[in-house]
Structures are given as structure tokens and as C-alpha cells.
Amino acid sequence: MSTQELAPSPLGPVDVEQAEAALVEHYPRLVRIAYLVLPPSLGRNRRVLTAHALVQGSLPRRRTSGASVPGPRRTEDAVDPGYAYVRVEALRQALIAGLPLRRRALPRRAQFPPLLPHVWGLRLFPRAGGADELALDQRLSALSGPARAVYVLRGLERQGDPEVLRVLAAAGVPEEDARAALEEADGVEAQNALLDSPEFDPCSLQARPTDLMRRRQHGRAALAAAAAVVVCGTLLGLPGDGWGRNGAAAPSYARNPAAEAALDPATLKRVPARFWQSSARTDFSVWPARGGLTDDRALLRRALAVWARPGGSVRSSATPGTPVGPPMGPSQLLFAGEVDGSRVVLFHDGLRAVRYAEPAGASEGSGGAALDFARTDGADAVGSAALVVSRSTANVRYLTAPWVRETAVRDLLAPAKEAWRLERDRHGVTGVMLSPAQARGCSVWNTLQVRDATGVRLLTDLGELVPARLTSGPPAAAPVDGTGAAARTVWARTACQLATVRSHGVRAVNAWQFATQRLPEEGGRAAWLCTRAETWRGTGSRVLAQFAVPAPGGTAAVVAKAEESPACGVREPRVLSGVLWQAKSGQWYVLAAGSDDVASLRTTGGVKDETEGRLLAVKAKAGTRADLNGTLEDGTRVGALR
Numbered sequence: 001m002s003t004q005e006l007a008p009s010p011l012g013p014v015d016v017e018q019a020e021a022a023l024v025e026h027y028p029r030l031v032r033i034a035y036l037v038l039p040p041s042l043g044r045n046r047r048v049l050t051a052h053a054l055v056q057g058s059l060p061r062r063r064t065s066g067a068s069v070p071g072p073r074r075t076e077d078a079v080d081p082g083y084a085y086v087r088v089e090a091l092r093q094a095l096i097a098g099l100p101l102r103r104r105a106l107p108r109r110a111q112f113p114p115l116l117p118h119v120w121g122l123r124l125f126p127r128a129g130g131a132d133e134l135a136l137d138q139r140l141s142a143l144s145g146p147a148r149a150v151y152v153l154r155g156l157e158r159q160g161d162p163e164v165l166r167v168l169a170a171a172g173v174p175e176e177d178a179r180a181a182l183e184e185a186d187g188v189e190a191q192n193a194l195l196d197s198p199e200f201d202p203c204s205l206q207a208r209p210t211d212l213m214r215r216r217q218h219g220r221a222a223l224a225a226a227a228a229v230v231v232c233g234t235l236l237g238l239p240g241d242g243w244g245r246n247g248a249a250a251p252s253y254a255r256n257p258a259a260e261a262a263l264d265p266a267t268l269k270r271v272p273a274r275f276w277q278s279s280a281r282t283d284f285s286v287w288p289a290r291g292g293l294t295d296d297r298a299l300l301r302r303a304l305a306v307w308a309r310p311g312g313s314v315r316s317s318a319t320p321g322t323p324v325g326p327p328m329g330p331s332q333l334l335f336a337g338e339v340d341g342s343r344v345v346l347f348h349d350g351l352r353a354v355r356y357a358e359p360a361g362a363s364e365g366s367g368g369a370a371l372d373f374a375r376t377d378g379a380d381a382v383g384s385a386a387l388v389v390s391r392s393t394a395n396v397r398y399l400t401a402p403w404v405r406e407t408a409v410r411d412l413l414a415p416a417k418e419a420w421r422l423e424r425d426r427h428g429v430t431g432v433m434l435s436p437a438q439a440r441g442c443s444v445w446n447t448l449q450v451r452d453a454t455g456v457r458l459l460t461d462l463g464e465l466v467p468a469r470l471t472s473g474p475p476a477a478a479p480v481d482g483t484g485a486a487a488r489t490v491w492a493r494t495a496c497q498l499a500t501v502r503s504h505g506v507r508a509v510n511a512w513q514f515a516t517q518r519l520p521e522e523g524g525r526a527a528w529l530c531t532r533a534e535t536w537r538g539t540g541s542r543v544l545a546q547f548a549v550p551a552p553g554g555t556a557a558v559v560a561k562a563e564e565s566p567a568c569g570v571r572e573p574r575v576l577s578g579v580l581w582q583a584k585s586g587q588w589y590v591l592a593a594g595s596d597d598v599a600s601l602r603t604t605g606g607v608k609d610e611t612e613g614r615l616l617a618v619k620a621k622a623g624t625r626a627d628l629n630g631t632l633e634d635g636t637r638v639g640a641l642r
Helices: 016-025 027-037 044-056 081-097 131-141 145-155 161-170 175-186 212-237 257-262 297-308 485-501
Strands: 122-126 205-209 315-318 332-339 342-348 352-359 370-375 386-391 395-400 406-411 446-452 455-460 468-472 506-518 525-535 542-548 557-563 576-582 588-594 598-605 609-612 615-620 626-632 637-639
Touching (some): 016 027, 027 081, 027 145, 081 145, 081 161, 145 161, 145 175, 297 332, 332 386, 352 386, 485 525, 557 576, 576 598, 598 615, 609 615
Antiparallel strands (some): 122 205, 406 446, 525 542, 576 588, 588 615
């Protein structure tokens, strides 16, 4: 089998977000599959790095564009399309990597050592197994690449031969080669349990140094070359009759008083406890400094130093569009205290909220520090009502604003259930509550309910420092907080879709039920919803159109989505969407709905129909694809959300 015989994967388009979610969830399994299919002749170190590189590079190259009226989803598909796509791509690249380089054949990127990930000064390899694992590895090394793939798909994925043939075909293996691989793999005894052993786990690794003597020689040569470059660069950068390459700037080694003051704990701004009551502003700038460690100068100095110069061991995160540079001047101290076994410091510099955390029992410089950034410019009293002060795998604690009077927990998926009280300590730190930020399922979606002098607000954790505000109602009017009975009913149907905007820098999410429609054949009354997520940075907004059939406790299905669209927002408070729906009789219908200002609807393409009003229901065939357009009351033509 030559490199030309491995064609690109014929799998249909898969949304990049769906493929990324499958890759993250099944990453250890996918890397194990790639590691086993790669030829052992590469050596264990290169084999480990190549397996990781192939899986990390298996995402789709671009996003897929959705249609205005999506087709029905095939219920017979037993495998997640995202996982199937990533698995096939990893297999295809692993098979290419095992092919020898030939003079007349165009080389492929997978046949060379990976650029990333790359490790200097260490050799990585899985933990050693027993004699059985070694014997199996030797037998697999004698097989061809497709035969190894057959053995792995049978053993790890528990697939039968017809499914194995389908996967190999999707990976670009010709049919005759695939059938020959089945026969070749039959010659190796099935030992499925051994495939799950640490011997073949490229995610649980041991490290050993490379050739130390050779590395020392190369290091001396590189050091001499670097010194020569530095000397030449310094001479070229010295000013003669004019300025150097940095203009009027001082040398990089010069001390800057303003920058040094920003790292001095003594210059931190500390707001008095009751200043917010008389201030014209109600935001993060009037939060007082709270916590039991606000006078720990050593902790504050470490936090500021790590903020300015985070080392390689610091775990850092930032919401999209948030600068991660050092403080621009003396920052405001919001909190310093011990929470859940960690020493936590919260800062605010007018643009960002910054969280520093280190293990409480760790000595200075022992590592384990974390640094999180979130953009907060333009925050109002609701946007600055709470910050995440501590987070574990499933739980979260908040530091609430001084004007918050009560806190409670409300489950969005249980609209009839009353909120239950959430206790706070004297510093404003809440008790532990279950967070949906990292949950894989969607059986519960707990939110933080806060009460201040003006009303009750609803905030949700989306995996960032600042929780997002949840509102409900038409965007043309002022949306209300999602705490009322009607708003809770709407959010119960769309809450699970909040997972699509996790870690996206979301400031607020509004859910709007823009239409209800009586379904054909006495199918009940369905609801049409539009959910819009706005970000702190202004760009990156996301809009989802959803369709909810009348089912107890049912959630709405996404029928269209768009990014950077003005639909469902204050600039374009309207939406138009459609779906292909099947009645109990088996008959298919194209259903469509628009907001209040839509006067008529029209479908073209696979279904041609036109109706007055903002609701449409017309018979169709399975798999029909139609284009949907509408006309507003003023005669303006509008298209469906896409």
C-alpha cells in the first residue's frame, strides 16, 4: 500500500465543536488507538509523541455551515459522529505515518517527526508491562498497518468485521487491502485485555534523560552562538546620532518606578467597607478588601509577582479577548483568604478581575499556583454581583458583592421547585454549590440567585471567574431576570444549551420564546425559542434558534445557530427559523415560525409554499431541504437564522 492509496476520509462534514468535545472526552482512548496502530519500529519515544500529535491534529479544518431547515437526525447512528470522525482521522494519519518514504512518492506530514508536542532533554515511554505485553507488541510489529488497525478495532472498540471494514474504508484503505488485513489479523491470538494495559497507554508515561554527553556538547555550541548574536545585536542597537530601534525607550534592563510600584503590596488599593453605600458607582471598583489574609504581605507579593511573571508551572486561563499581561498600575485588592485548602487572592485593575491561588500547605516557590483572568470592563451592579473564589471538579464557591443581601440556589431544570438558601460567611463567601461548568450530563443545572435592593437576579457558572446573567423576554423590550415563573419555564427548556457557550467570555444570556405553534395531526402545541449570548468583549455573540415539542420535562432542540448575528438582539429584535418534523403517523412536515413583526412566510427548494402570518406548516418528504424566507410588516425581506 503506497501513500497515494490512502485517500482523504469520505466522512460527511462534522461540526468542529462537536469533534472537539469528542476529542477531549475520549482523548486517552484515541491516543491509545493511534499508539497501537503506529509501527513499533519508530521507537517508543517518537511513537508516543506522534500518537498525541495525530490525535490533536484530527479536528476538522473549518466549521460547517448549517442549513435554514435542517434534515432529520438518523436515530440508527450508534456512534457519536464527532468521535467517529476523530477516530477515523487519527487512524488514517497513523496508517500514513507507518508507510516508508519513497523517492517517487510525495511525502506526507505524518511520515515525519511531529513538530508539536515536542520534548527537549527527555525521552518518554509508557510504563513497562509483563512478558505477555512484550510478546503481543512483537507480534503486532510483524503485522501491516491495516492489520494492526483491524486488531485494535476488534479488541479496543469491540467491533465486528463489517464495522471494521467500514471504518477502514473511511480511513482510506482500499477494500482488497482491508480484507487482506482481516485475514492477516486473524493470525494473532485475540488478547483484548492486554490492549488496556499500561504498556500501551501513551498518556501514563515514564521519563528518562537523553544522551547527556552529546547534549552537553551541543549546549556549549549553542551558548557560544547565542552569546555572539547578543553581542552583535547590542552593537547594532546602540544609538549613534539618533535613537535605537526602540526609540526613546530606556534599555530593557532599566528599572521602571511605575512598574515596580504595581508589584508592591503596600500600594494596593483598599476600599473602605461601607464606601459603596455613598458611591455614585456600583461595580467592582467599590468592593471592599475582604478575607482573613489581607495583611499577609508575603502572599500578596507572591500573587503580584506571579501575575506579572507567571512561571512555566503556573496553570493559567483567560476568557477570550482578555489581556493577560502584568498590572498596569497599583491594583485593587478584593479578597485574600484561605478557601477549600487554597490561599486565594482576587484583584481588580479596572479592566480585569484576576484570581491567584496556591495550595495552603505548600512552601514558597513549591509550585501548584493558578492564575485566572476575566474581562470586567463596563460591569454594572448585576455584572459585578459575584466572582468565583474557589472551584473544584463539580463544585464552586462565590465571593458576593457587599450590596447582595441574600443568596440561594435554583435549579433551572426544575422550574416548579423553590430556590434553597445558600449560606455565606462574614466575608461574603458562599457555601459550596454544585456547578454545571464541567458537568458532562444535563440532569441538573444549578444557578446562583442573588437578591439586592432592586430585585432578584439569576447567575450561572460557565467555567469563568465572572458568572453570566440570565434574562428572559423579547429584546425589543427590556428583558427581565430569569426568576419569574414564566421565565423559569422558558429556561427549563433551553438551559442545557448553555453548555455551548462555556468558557466563551459570556456576560449575559437571554432566552426568548418568540412563538408557539399548534402541530399538525393534533400533535399539541410546540414552542419556538431564541437564545442569545452576549460577551464582555462585544464580539463573539452566539444565537441559537430552538424548537420544543410538547413533552413533559422535554428540552428544546437546536434547529439553527449563528455567530456575530444581530438576530434576537436589541439591534435586530426579530428571528425566523424552521425545522423538518415528523408526526406520529409518519408524515413529515416543514414547520416554520417568525417573531411578531413577520407578516408572511415562503419556502422554496424542496418544498414550495407561501402563507400569510408568521407560522407555516406544510407536508414534505423525509430528507427534504427547503429555503425559508419571510416578509416583515413594512415589506422588508428577511432570511432564516443560519
